[in-house]
Amino acid sequence: MNNWDELQKAARTGKLTRREFLGRAAALGVTTSLASGAMATMSFAADAPKKGGTLRLGLAGGSTTDSMDVRTYTDSFMMNVGAAIMNATIEIDPDNNPIPSLFESWDTKPGAAEWVFKVKQGVTFHNGKTLDADDIVYSFNLHRGKDTKSSAAVYLAGVDDIKATDKHEVTFTLKEGDADLLYSLSDYHFLVVPKDFNDWSKPIGTGAFKYDAYEPGVSARVVRNENYWNPGRGNVDVAEYTCINDTAARMNALVAGQVDLIHRVDTSTIDLIKAVPNLQLIQKAGGYHAIYAMRCDMPPFDNADLRRAVKYAVDRDQLLKALFNGYGVIGNDTQIPPTDPFYNTELEQYKYDPDKAKFYLKKSGVTKITAPLSASDAAFNGAVDAALLFQANAKAAGVDFPLKKEPADGFWDNVWLKVPFCESYWGGRPCATMMMTVAMASTAAWNETGWKVPAFDKLLSDAKKEIDHEKRKQMIWELQRMTHDDGGAVVPAFKSWVDAADKKVKNYQPYSLYDLCNTRVAEMVWIDEA
Amino acid sequence: VLKLLAQRLGLGLITLWAASVLIFFSTALLPGDFASAMLGQAATAENTAAIRTSLGLDKPLLQRYTDWLGGALHGDFGTSLASHRPVMDEIKPRLLNTFFLALYAAVVAVPLSVFLGVMAAIRQGSIFDRAVNVGALTSISVPEFFLGYVLIMFLGVHYRVFPVLSAVNPAMPFGTRLYFAFMPMITLVLVIMAHMMRMTRASVLQVMASPYIEMAYLKGLPKWRVVVQHALPNALAPIVNVIALNLAYLVVGVVVVEKVFVYPGMGQMLVDAVSKRNIPVVLACGLIFAVVFILLNILADVLSIMSNPRLRHPR
Numbered sequence: 001m002n003n004w005d006e007l008q009k010a011a012r013t014g015k016l017t018r019r020e021f022l023g024r025a026a027a028l029g030v031t032t033s034l035a036s037g038a039m040a041t042m043s044f045a046a047d048a049p050k051k052g053g054t055l056r057l058g059l060a061g062g063s064t065t066d067s068m069d070v071r072t073y074t075d076s077f078m079m080n081v082g083a084a085i086m087n088a089t090i091e092i093d094p095d096n097n098p099i100p101s102l103f104e105s106w107d108t109k110p111g112a113a114e115w116v117f118k119v120k121q122g123v124t125f126h127n128g129k130t131l132d133a134d135d136i137v138y139s140f141n142l143h144r145g146k147d148t149k150s151s152a153a154v155y156l157a158g159v160d161d162i163k164a165t166d167k168h169e170v171t172f173t174l175k176e177g178d179a180d181l182l183y184s185l186s187d188y189h190f191l192v193v194p195k196d197f198n199d200w201s202k203p204i205g206t207g208a209f210k211y212d213a214y215e216p217g218v219s220a221r222v223v224r225n226e227n228y229w230n231p232g233r234g235n236v237d238v239a240e241y242t243c244i245n246d247t248a249a250r251m252n253a254l255v256a257g258q259v260d261l262i263h264r265v266d267t268s269t270i271d272l273i274k275a276v277p278n279l280q281l282i283q284k285a286g287g288y289h290a291i292y293a294m295r296c297d298m299p300p301f302d303n304a305d306l307r308r309a310v311k312y313a314v315d316r317d318q319l320l321k322a323l324f325n326g327y328g329v330i331g332n333d334t335q336i337p338p339t340d341p342f343y344n345t346e347l348e349q350y351k352y353d354p355d356k357a358k359f360y361l362k363k364s365g366v367t368k369i370t371a372p373l374s375a376s377d378a379a380f381n382g383a384v385d386a387a388l389l390f391q392a393n394a395k396a397a398g399v400d401f402p403l404k405k406e407p408a409d410g411f412w413d414n415v416w417l418k419v420p421f422c423e424s425y426w427g428g429r430p431c432a433t434m435m436m437t438v439a440m441a442s443t444a445a446w447n448e449t450g451w452k453v454p455a456f457d458k459l460l461s462d463a464k465k466e467i468d469h470e471k472r473k474q475m476i477w478e479l480q481r482m483t484h485d486d487g488g489a490v491v492p493a494f495k496s497w498v499d500a501a502d503k504k505v506k507n508y509q510p511y512s513l514y515d516l517c518n519t520r521v522a523e524m525v526w527i528d529e530a
Numbered sequence: 531v532l533k534l535l536a537q538r539l540g541l542g543l544i545t546l547w548a549a550s551v552l553i554f555f556s557t558a559l560l561p562g563d564f565a566s567a568m569l570g571q572a573a574t575a576e577n578t579a580a581i582r583t584s585l586g587l588d589k590p591l592l593q594r595y596t597d598w599l600g601g602a603l604h605g606d607f608g609t610s611l612a613s614h615r616p617v618m619d620e621i622k623p624r625l626l627n628t629f630f631l632a633l634y635a636a637v638v639a640v641p642l643s644v645f646l647g648v649m650a651a652i653r654q655g656s657i658f659d660r661a662v663n664v665g666a667l668t669s670i671s672v673p674e675f676f677l678g679y680v681l682i683m684f685l686g687v688h689y690r691v692f693p694v695l696s697a698v699n700p701a702m703p704f705g706t707r708l709y710f711a712f713m714p715m716i717t718l719v720l721v722i723m724a725h726m727m728r729m730t731r732a733s734v735l736q737v738m739a740s741p742y743i744e745m746a747y748l749k750g751l752p753k754w755r756v757v758v759q760h761a762l763p764n765a766l767a768p769i770v771n772v773i774a775l776n777l778a779y780l781v782v783g784v785v786v787v788e789k790v791f792v793y794p795g796m797g798q799m800l801v802d803a804v805s806k807r808n809i810p811v812v813l814a815c816g817l818i819f820a821v822v823f824i825l826l827n828i829l830a831d832v833l834s835i836m837s838n839p840r841l842r843h844p845r
């Protein structure tokens with residue numbers, strides 16, 4: 001254990017006590033401030049998980065139209081309840097790297113078109129059945145085929161075949177190589193159920209908790225699975241989920257002590273939580289971003305210089321404050337967040353620059369932008385106000401466009417993808433190539449900027465097949481440069497996930513992919529009343 | 531009276547049918563459908579089409595209406611598009627919750643506002659009269675979510691007397707349910723009281739101006755007896771009407787209060803159903819609301835006729 005990375009790894013997995021960690025860090029010459037910064041995300045052997053207690057979660061994103069069926073999940077409430085009962089094959093760690101879950105190891109050949117996964121052995125479902133490769137094939141096939149209703153079907157569109165090649169081995173054959181397949185497989189819809197399972201009113205999984213009760217859009221209750229295969233996880237006896245969609249009600253419930261943790265903290269009233277001594281905030285910048293999409297295949301934004309002019313007319317710092325109260329980081333129009341392992345750090349950061357905006361506007365030859373920015377609060381909270389601010393700033397920089405307020409109802413059907421200039425949002429994707437495939441490739445169904453560049457598609461497809469890390473990095477950096485310079489997306493800011501919890505909830509780590517420990521908070525934390 | 535009742539019920543049924551047509555075809559006018567609303571940004575042509583076919587959303591509109599009406603007449607409201615459970619099973623627990631809260635609020639609000647109204651009428655112009663009026667008008671003038679938040683702030687967060695989440699569930703004993711639903715109940719009481727109280731006061735005062743009241747005074751009756759025995763019965767008709775309207779509001783208009791207190795009632799369900807285009811649930815909710823409205827109005831009519839001998843025995 002002689003380098004800093006290894007030391008941190010050991011500490012993160014709970015192999016060291018706090019004292020040991022600090023001692024060895026000092027021996028390595030690591031400054032105290034760096035070491036204590038790192039300690040914030042660690043669980044030490046001394047703080048070993050405590051068993052027992054009831055965890056009460058107050059979550060938004062539930063609806064009376066929800067169901068337990070993994071194919072129908074769209075929002076946090078079901079994502080969390082589902083993840084408590086069922087396991088994924090691959091998980092994503094706090095820093096956005098894939099880690100084993102029900103797939104314990106994997107291998108691929110150059111070209112990344114064939115993947116062989118080893119299924120973890122000795123895992124049993126809640127009904128007593130032992131997990132094997134057939135269960136996993138069945139679970140993935142729920143999302144495949146011509147008449148699947150799954151909204152995750154798109155992540156498996158590139159998969160040609162999934163086969164159980166042994167009792168504990170699954171082989172994926174892809175139509176085209178994808179070195180980032182692991183990220184696709186980590187999607188929250190891909191939870192594992194026993195083969196031929198279809199009674200979704202009582203879900204059965206291998207997860208840390210067993211199903212107990214559920215009422216759509218109201219509440220859910222799960223109880224601890226005594227035989228959980230993942231040691232250190234699944235600590236509380238009971239997890240009770242209450243659906244609280246109203247932001248103020250969620251904050252009140254936490255402050256009044258009726259729930260132990262909440263997410264989507266309202267950052268404009270965050271001081272309310274900071275003022276209460278027994279509460280903690282858990283936050284990390286993620287991939288969720290607001291976007292102003294200019295259609296590159298419709299006038300007037302089929303003009304690259306005009307798009308540049310608009311990008312220089314955005315006051316990103318102000319929008320970050322207006323959109324997320326400063327809880328986030330500013331964007332650079334690539335839709336790839338700075339937390340991504342392949343984020344291009346060398347691109348010029350777009351800044352509010354009226355001179356450059358005027359220069360490119362003149363160069364574009366466009367005298368008057370008649371296409372309005374279609375704004376609606378359906379796109380994201382406060383979208384209309386943000387659009388007004390954006391418009392005013394742009395006007396001051398010489399880029400003047402009209403604004404059109406669209407009704408929130410039916411926004412995604414009637415406006416989005418159909419107008420030249422439109423507000424929208426993205427929940428972010430676990431890795432850069434996935435984000436590019438769903439939003440920027442020519443063939444993407446949700447290519448909302450209509451930006452279609454064959455060279456980009458070619459390079460993206462090459463990058464996906466490349467398994468050499470250094471080469472991939474160069475390719476993905478180049479892809480980001482292309483969208484940065486020429487693309488039609490204005491990305492003012494990426495939002496931070498902000499959760500809040502009672503301090504008795506321990507081991508609550510921030511994840512950059514998604515809030516609530518990437519939907520697995522119930523099995524990660526434990527309760528220590530002391 | 532029976533003839534009258536039958537006549538009103540018949541009219542009610544026609545109104546109900548008209549309401550069903552209105553609800554069905556106006557929901558059809560909404561942009562998008564269940565498939566696209568459910569998938570949202572994640573919709574592709576293929577998975578949208580798959581959901582549509584499996585739910586029969588590709589059939590012509592008129593056929594869907596007759597199918598639905600036929601089913602509804604047999605008490606079958608179809609299955610929820612989202613959960614594939616029968617709509618009635620899905621609605622029932624929430625409907626009961628809504629009725630529970632409405633009844634709870636009504637039991638407190640109706641006697642209280644009639645009592646306060648009568649008291650205010652007896653002591654017309656006094657400090658009491660003014661205080662009650664100002665209080666009631668204030669509570670009706672601020673939006674109900676604000677009232678809710680103020681109650682939460684004091685009773686829930688600051689003093690912690692009552693729970694801020696009113697997530698009642700069927701397993702709760704009756705007493706606990708009353709306790710959990712207390713804050714939404716008080717909010718609703720504050721919202722509907724002003725209307726009923728002021729109507730009571732106004733109609734009692736109006737009757738008090740008539741000659742026979744003067745006669746009662748001259749007989750030497752004390753003021754409270756004059757009001758309660760002579761004035762109130764004759765002032766009942768408009769009061770009953772207002773009460774019926776407010777009771778209907780308690781069932782159909784409380785979505786904001788449900789949201790603030792996270793109370794699992796019908797309002798939230800209807801909002802979800804509309805935004806997800808879960809049409810069978812929208813239709814069933816709409817129909818239930820229509821029935822409540824119509825029944826309460828019939829009841830108000832009948833009661834006000836019964837309370838008035840001149841209408842009871844028309845000549």
